[in-house]
Amino acid sequence: MWALSSLLLAGLARAAIPNAMLRGMPSLPKVPVPERSITSPNGTALPNISTVYQFDQLIDHDNPVLGTFKQRYWMNWEFYEPGGPIILMTPGEANADGYDVYITNITINGLIAQQQNGAAIIIEHRFFGYSNPYDNLTSQSLALLTIQQAIDDLVYFATTADLPMPGGDVVKPGQAPWILIGGSYSGALTSYTMVNKPGIFWAGYGSSATVQTITDYYDYFTPIREYMPQNCSFDVQAVIAYLDQMYAANDTAGIKTLQESFALGALDHVGDFATALQYNLWDWQSLVPGAYAGTWFYQFCDALEVKNGVNAGPDGWGLDNAIESWGNFWNTTYYNHTCQDKDVETCLGTFDLTNPYWSNVTVDNWVRSWTWMVWFLPSWAS
Numbered sequence: 001m002w003a004l005s006s007l008l009l010a011g012l013a014r015a016a017i018p019n020a021m022l023r024g025m026p027s028l029p030k031v032p033v034p035e036r037s038i039t040s041p042n043g044t045a046l047p048n049i050s051t052v053y054q055f056d057q058l059i060d061h062d063n064p065v066l067g068t069f070k071q072r073y074w075m076n077w078e079f080y081e082p083g084g085p086i087i088l089m090t091p092g093e094a095n096a097d098g099y100d101v102y103i104t105n106i107t108i109n110g111l112i113a114q115q116q117n118g119a120a121i122i123i124e125h126r127f128f129g130y131s132n133p134y135d136n137l138t139s140q141s142l143a144l145l146t147i148q149q150a151i152d153d154l155v156y157f158a159t160t161a162d163l164p165m166p167g168g169d170v171v172k173p174g175q176a177p178w179i180l181i182g183g184s185y186s187g188a189l190t191s192y193t194m195v196n197k198p199g200i201f202w203a204g205y206g207s208s209a210t211v212q213t214i215t216d217y218y219d220y221f222t223p224i225r226e227y228m229p230q231n232c233s234f235d236v237q238a239v240i241a242y243l244d245q246m247y248a249a250n251d252t253a254g255i256k257t258l259q260e261s262f263a264l265g266a267l268d269h270v271g272d273f274a275t276a277l278q279y280n281l282w283d284w285q286s287l288v289p290g291a292y293a294g295t296w297f298y299q300f301c302d303a304l305e306v307k308n309g310v311n312a313g314p315d316g317w318g319l320d321n322a323i324e325s326w327g328n329f330w331n332t333t334y335y336n337h338t339c340q341d342k343d344v345e346t347c348l349g350t351f352d353l354t355n356p357y358w359s360n361v362t363v364d365n366w367v368r369s370w371t372w373m374v375w376f377l378p379s380w381a382s
């Protein structure tokens, strides 16, 4: 368990996020796969876990004459014996590079494969990474980024792919049991697929599958407020209440001064500043039971609550200290972690629609693909 926790922590920081606004978005954690060679049950050497396979997927399931595109997938059959299940998952809204851990027994997918003598597959979602029906992300191309097309991709893969393992051409549904797994959005996609295309997958397993769309989901933060260290919660609430009060009074000068305490004075919109303050709370989601020390969330609370080696009591140190220590944490540590060398507006601003993470139509811009799905498809909530 300890080794697993450390691995999970190592994989959780979302590096290379074009705009930090989406940091809080739940996504499946990536975990590095320890370097090793793999063998089948009879000792035959198998291809490297990171080997990329390609499937000829239909561009448009409603219009198959449009032809196919290359959809990437990864597969591990080290535990496979004839008769075993085929376990399929898409990481959903991400480039699937680095998700090969989900075909190893470090994850539950691989553990099921190990226990049931199955084979595990990760497949990249259309319009993410390098699995694109068309070679750009214009709105004309993104018209084919729909939940229905994504469901049909999974079904078409299961029913037509000749898998690279020996005997992989005779394990279609009906010949072998298929299990569909997903988490977060792809967990929801799993349940949609089970309902929309019954009879293909023998079992669907959705982990944290989203069930309801709530646009302004304030209550996301309620368990964090309640269960984080009480002193830290108290001080965070004091700062937020202070900002809320200035906002209600249209005290723009006071808000500017507060932003400057965080070295975020250059942010033009108070909404972007308030969103930035949420990031420290989003980090709660990345905690793994029993492994708190050194996590971003606890670095944050320690910065607020430990003064000269002394922990604050349950009521915290109060508003002034909270502003200073929280601001200092951003200034010295968290800004760099979040934004690296980007300027404040580029990193944290969301109002400029010409910003490349919105407007760049080059493939593998997941922010653009994902925003398309969230805005135009009534199917996801955080």
Ligand SMILES: *[C@@H]1O[C@H](CO)[C@@H](O)[C@H](O)[C@H]1NC(C)=O
Pocket: 035, 036, 037, 048, 049, 050
């Ligand atoms: C697997 O592939 C990776 C990336 O190409 C490479 O670094 C690694 O050495 C390979 N491992 C084995 C066991 O062949």
Ligand SMILES: *[C@@H]1O[C@H](CO)[C@@H](O)[C@H](O)[C@H]1NC(C)=O
Pocket: 040, 041, 042, 043, 044, 166
């Ligand atoms: C060992 O398993 C592989 C499939 O993983 C198969 O191709 C090969 O024929 C098997 N060898 C023997 C001796 O059974």
Ligand SMILES: *[C@@H]1O[C@H](CO)[C@@H](O)[C@H](O)[C@H]1NC(C)=O
Pocket: 038, 078, 105, 106, 114
């Ligand atoms: C996971 O699989 C490897 C072989 O790839 C095996 O050595 C290891 O014991 C397995 N882990 C567990 C927890 O069963």
Ligand SMILES: *[C@@H]1O[C@H](CO)[C@@H](O)[C@H](O)[C@H]1NC(C)=O
Pocket: 134, 135, 136, 137, 138, 140, 141, 361
């Ligand atoms: C985007 O791809 C579509 C489909 O291939 C093509 O018709 C269109 O010209 C491309 N647009 C740009 C801006 O590359």
Ligand SMILES: *[C@@H]1O[C@H](CO)[C@@H](O)[C@H](O)[C@H]1NC(C)=O
Pocket: 229, 230, 231, 232, 298, 301, 302, 305, 306, 311, 312, 313, 314
């Ligand atoms: C105060 O904050 C510290 C630092 O995060 C934490 O370890 C401690 O448990 C908190 N104590 C109380 C009473 O909330």
Ligand SMILES: *[C@@H]1O[C@H](CO)[C@@H](O)[C@H](O)[C@H]1NC(C)=O
Pocket: 250, 252, 253
């Ligand atoms: C808020 O204050 C700014 C200047 O400080 C002013 O331009 C703006 O009109 C005020 N807004 C409201 C709603 O009063």
Ligand SMILES: *[C@@H]1O[C@H](CO)[C@@H](O)[C@H](O)[C@H]1NC(C)=O
Pocket: 260, 262, 263, 331, 332
């Ligand atoms: C903290 O912010 C102030 C004001 O923006 C700046 O002058 C100072 O260099 C910053 N310190 C660090 C360590 O970034």
Ligand SMILES: *[C@@H]1O[C@H](CO)[C@@H](O)[C@H](O)[C@H]1NC(C)=O
Pocket: 332, 333, 336, 337, 340
């Ligand atoms: C900024 O973050 C990078 C990693 O993203 C790290 O290598 C570097 O040391 C950090 N710089 C400072 C001044 O903390």
Ligand SMILES: *[C@@H]1O[C@H](CO)[C@@H](O)[C@H](O)[C@H]1NC(C)=O
Pocket: 356, 360, 361, 362
């Ligand atoms: C768009 O994204 C591509 C790929 O990441 C990059 O090479 C290109 O410079 C970007 N264009 C702009 C205008 O940012």
